[in-house]
Structure formats: C-alpha cells, structure tokens
Amino acid sequence: MPDTDDTSHGPVRLRQLLTQNRELKAIGVWNWTLPAWAGRLDDGRTFNTCPSAGICAKVCYARQGTYLWPVVRAKHHANLAFVLDDLPGWEAAMLTELAAKKFTGAWIRVHDAGDFFSDAYLQAWLRICRARPDLHFYAYTKEVDRFRRLVEPDPPPNFLWVYSYGGTQDRQLDPDVDRVADVFPDEQSLVEAGYSSQDASDLLAVLGPRLVGIPANRIHAFLKAMAGRRFSTWQAQEDEQRAVRRHRIGRPPGAKAA
Numbered sequence: 001m002p003d004t005d006d007t008s009h010g011p012v013r014l015r016q017l018l019t020q021n022r023e024l025k026a027i028g029v030w031n032w033t034l035p036a037w038a039g040r041l042d043d044g045r046t047f048n049t050c051p052s053a054g055i056c057a058k059v060c061y062a063r064q065g066t067y068l069w070p071v072v073r074a075k076h077h078a079n080l081a082f083v084l085d086d087l088p089g090w091e092a093a094m095l096t097e098l099a100a101k102k103f104t105g106a107w108i109r110v111h112d113a114g115d116f117f118s119d120a121y122l123q124a125w126l127r128i129c130r131a132r133p134d135l136h137f138y139a140y141t142k143e144v145d146r147f148r149r150l151v152e153p154d155p156p157p158n159f160l161w162v163y164s165y166g167g168t169q170d171r172q173l174d175p176d177v178d179r180v181a182d183v184f185p186d187e188q189s190l191v192e193a194g195y196s197s198q199d200a201s202d203l204l205a206v207l208g209p210r211l212v213g214i215p216a217n218r219i220h221a222f223l224k225a226m227a228g229r230r231f232s233t234w235q236a237q238e239d240e241q242r243a244v245r246r247h248r249i250g251r252p253p254g255a256k257a258a
C-alpha cells in the first residue's frame with residue numbers, strides 16, 4: 001500500500017514520496033511514480049504524463065488492477081499535483097527524503113508509471129541525481145528527443161536509462177547503439193530475437209545486456225491486442241497506418257489511390 005494519509009475530505013497529504021513493494025525491496029530499489037498517461041486531477045486539470053506514449057497506452061499495465069484502487073490512484077495524483085504546483089518545493093522534498101539513512105547505497109527507479117513529461121521536470125531529476133552521487137538512479141523512457149537533447153550530452157554518472165519501444169519516437173531509436181527495451185508476447189520470442197529478459201531483476205534493464213526483453217503481462221485483452229507482435233513491430237505498423245491516413249487526407253477530393 002502506498003504511504004499516504006488518506007482522507008476523503010481533501011487532497012492526499014504525502015507522508016513520503018518514494019515507495020517500495022516486496023519485489024523492489026528484494027533488489028534494493030525504491031520507486032517514484034506518477035499517474036500513467038492521460039487523465040484529470042480532482043481539481044479538474046487535465047494531464048498527460050506520457051506525451052510520447054504510442055501503442056503502449058492501449059495495453060498500459062498502470063491503467064488497470066491495483067493502480068485503479070482509490071488510495072493508490074490518489075497517491076499517484078498527489079505526486080503529480082506536487083510536481084505541477086511546486087516543482088522547486090518537490091525537488092527540495094525529494095532531496096530531504098533521500099537524505100534518510102535507509103537510502104544509503106539504494107537504487108531509485110524514477111517512474112513506475114509516467115515519464116519525463118517536460119524539460120523542466122527532467123532537469124529537476126538531473127539536479128537531484130547530481131546532488132546525490134552516492135545513490136543510483138534509473139528509468140525507462142519514451143522521451144527520446146528530450147534525452148538526446150538534455151541527458152545524452154552530459155549524463156549524471158549515477159543515472160542509467162533504457163529507451164522503451166511502443167512510443168511515438170520509436171523511429172529515433174537505433175538498437176545497434178541505444179540501450180532499448182521491447183515487450184514481447186512471451187519469453188521464447190524475446191530470446192529468439194536476441195534479447196535478454198529482465199524478469200529476474202528490474203535492474204537488468206540498465207545493468208544487463210543492452211537489448212532488454214520484457215515478456216508481456218499475461219492479461220488476455222493485452223495479449224489479444226498485441227496479436228503476437230512485439231511492441232516495436234506493433235508501433236511501426238501503427239506509424240505506417242497513420243502515415244497512409246495522413247496521405248489520404250492530403251489527397252485532393254475525388255482522387256483515387258493508384
């Protein structure tokens with residue numbers, strides 16, 4: 001359960017920013033998260049924390065199951081509201097929390113759900129990483145362009161990341177150079193494609209071989225939507241179909257396809 005002071009009469013008061021489930025505790029990882037993708041805060045503000053999400057949003061693990069529990073949802077919304085309302089205050093609070101003894105030598109996973117949705121938010125995380133060189137930070141991201149501009153030229157030495165397929169910027173990725181993660185229908189298909197599973201430990205996503213394979217959640221509707229495809233293939237097909245639709249719309253009325 002997230003660490004919140006739950007109340008039905010007002011905003012959730014955050015007791016702590018970072019959480020840890022049993023799985024992450026076993027590998028010494030603490031987690032920060034936002035609500036996934038697009039939604040609306042209780043005060044009516046709309047948000048999109050994954051502006052470069054593509055097909056992944058159709059099968060988003062963080063938009064089902066326990067993520068929909070009111071107390072979990074409220075915690076994630078409160079995290080986002082803090083960032084949006086007072087980014088310097090949130091940054092200071094994160095640094096204060098990270099000063100606690102229990103984080104000595106820890107790994108911090110930046111985002112269970114959500115992504116680096118703005119330059120200012122990513123830059124706040126880069127400052128946090130540099131302020132705590134004794135800690136390790138890592139993230140999955142689909143914000144390829146933002147990372148190319150703001151992180152790749154001079155990354156904090158204690159910040160590792162993996163680009164994940166299934167987003168609108170997939171075409172900017174080069175699996176011969178970039179560390180990339182792809183979701184596959186099952187373990188066998190990822191091994192056959194030359195990828196290594198991070199199933200044994202989430203840290204393998206940044207510490208293991210550069211081609212990271214993730215077996216899909218065994219959720220019937222998700223597997224049906226994937227139709228045996230890996231995310232990179234599915235996204236490439238979607239991009240192609242969108243390009244065809246755009247081309248048709250751009251064609252003069254009455255014109256016929258060749």
Ligand code: SF4
Pocket residue numbers: 036037049050053054056057059060061062112113114115142
């Ligand atoms: S980027 Fe992750 S959290 Fe965001 S919509 Fe895609 S799968 Fe969900």
